[in-house]
Amino acid sequence: MGTYTVCLTFDFDALSGFIARGLTTPTPISRGEFGVVASERIVELLRRHEIPSTWFIPGHTIESFPDACRRVHAAGHEIAHHGWTHVPPANMSREQEESNLVRGNEAIRMITGEAARGYRSPSWDLSPHTIELLLKHGFLYDSSLMGHDYKLYRCRTGDQIELEKPAVFGPETPLVEMPISWSTDDYPHFEYMRLPNMLAPGLSWAGGVLENWYDDFDYMTRIGDSGVLTYTCHPFVIGRGHRMLMLERLIEKLKARGAVFRTMESVAKDWLETAPRPKR
Numbered sequence: 621m622g623t624y625t626v627c628l629t630f631d632f633d634a635l636s637g638f639i640a641r642g643l644t645t646p647t648p649i650s651r652g653e654f655g656v657v658a659s660e661r662i663v664e665l666l667r668r669h670e671i672p673s674t675w676f677i678p679g680h681t682i683e684s685f686p687d688a689c690r691r692v693h694a695a696g697h698e699i700a701h702h703g704w705t706h707v708p709p710a711n712m713s714r715e716q717e718e719s720n721l722v723r724g725n726e727a728i729r730m731i732t733g734e735a736a737r738g739y740r741s742p743s744w745d746l747s748p749h750t751i752e753l754l755l756k757h758g759f760l761y762d763s764s765l766m767g768h769d770y771k772l773y774r775c776r777t778g779d780q781i782e783l784e785k786p787a788v789f790g791p792e793t794p795l796v797e798m799p800i801s802w803s804t805d806d807y808p809h810f811e812y813m814r815l816p817n818m819l820a821p822g823l824s825w826a827g828g829v830l831e832n833w834y835d836d837f838d839y840m841t842r843i844g845d846s847g848v849l850t851y852t853c854h855p856f857v858i859g860r861g862h863r864m865l866m867l868e869r870l871i872e873k874l875k876a877r878g879a880v881f882r883t884m885e886s887v888a889k890d891w892l893e894t895a896p897r898p899k900r
Contacts, residue, residue, distance in 0.1 A: 622845035625887055626837065626879045627798065628666075628673040628871075629763070631740065631854050632659060632689070636680040636706035640742065641815070651856055655681075656688045658859020663695045665864065669871050673697050674884040676740040676763075679704035679720075679727035690731050698883040699728055700738035701759070708745040718753050725757065737885045740764055744800065751777045754795055761796040761888040763850065768799045770840045770847035772891045774898050792898035796888045798850060804836060805852040810863060826866040834873050841877070848887055 635652035638644070666673055675692050677699055682689045693699050703709075704723040712720065725735045737760040741750065744764045754762060754775075762775055775797050778790025802808050809829045813820040833851060840847040851870075858867055874881075 625848045627850040627884050630675045632677045634681040636678045640706040655856030658855035671881040672883050676700045676702035678702045679724040682727040701736040703742045706742040708743040709747040709750050710745040714749045751775045763798040765797050773797050791900045806857045826862050830866045
């Protein structure tokens with residue numbers, strides 16, 4: 621039997637996601653503040669189950685709630701980069717994107733003493749410059765792309781994608797991709813959002829999401845002798861009572877199936893030991 625790895629990841633956006641959408645009135649800000657309350661619940665749950673995890677934290681959260689972020693780090697969890705603001709790189713100039721990378725890493729150094737090795741873009745939307753900038757600033761892995769569900773792969777640069785022409789794919793890079801999916805992200809399932817041009821109903825039954833998320837792991841064990849499955853949670857979303865119970869039930873079911881819980885950095889490092897060299 622192979623090794624089936626689970627990466628529990630938490631995007632500790634707090635206020636930043638609401639601010640990036642222009643939602644700065646008291647109620648949306650309070651929704652973000654709940655993430656600080658929830659972060660303590662999550663850290664305690666992970667402690668009881670002796671599970672390491674990876675937290676993608678915007679610099680805005682670190683500078684606004686440094687004590688909460690220090691508690692996450694002190695509990696032994698990996699702190700990875702999630703921008704400084706929660707503005708997607710695809711909406712920035714190259715200079716703005718690099719400035720956010722640098723400022724975010726300065727905030728991370730404030731609580732960990734070192735720069736982040738992993739990156740996840742806000743809203744999972746990279747720019748044409750992101751991979752190049754991540755390599756320039758010494759990142760080991762990215763977790764923003766969806767080209768697989770259970771296997772790591774290398775990020776490419778220089779893809780040529782045009783409507784009337786076949787896709788031309790650029791060369792692979794040393795940057796490792798830890799793929800994700802909206803289907804294993806708590807936000808679209810649970811979070812209710814009402815904006816002038818959009819309604820996200822959210823508020824799904826947690827039992828149904830639990831079944832889906834467990835079945836994604838079960839399917840991984842059926843189609844291969846190993847794999848890595850990433851779940852993405854947001855403290856202000858998953859931290860509500862019934863969803864915390866769902867998360868604990870998921871952990872218990874996965875542990876019963878022999879899942880190995882690891883940080884993303886540790887998985888990426890091990891993968892590189894046997895991965896083929898980048899294709900040019």
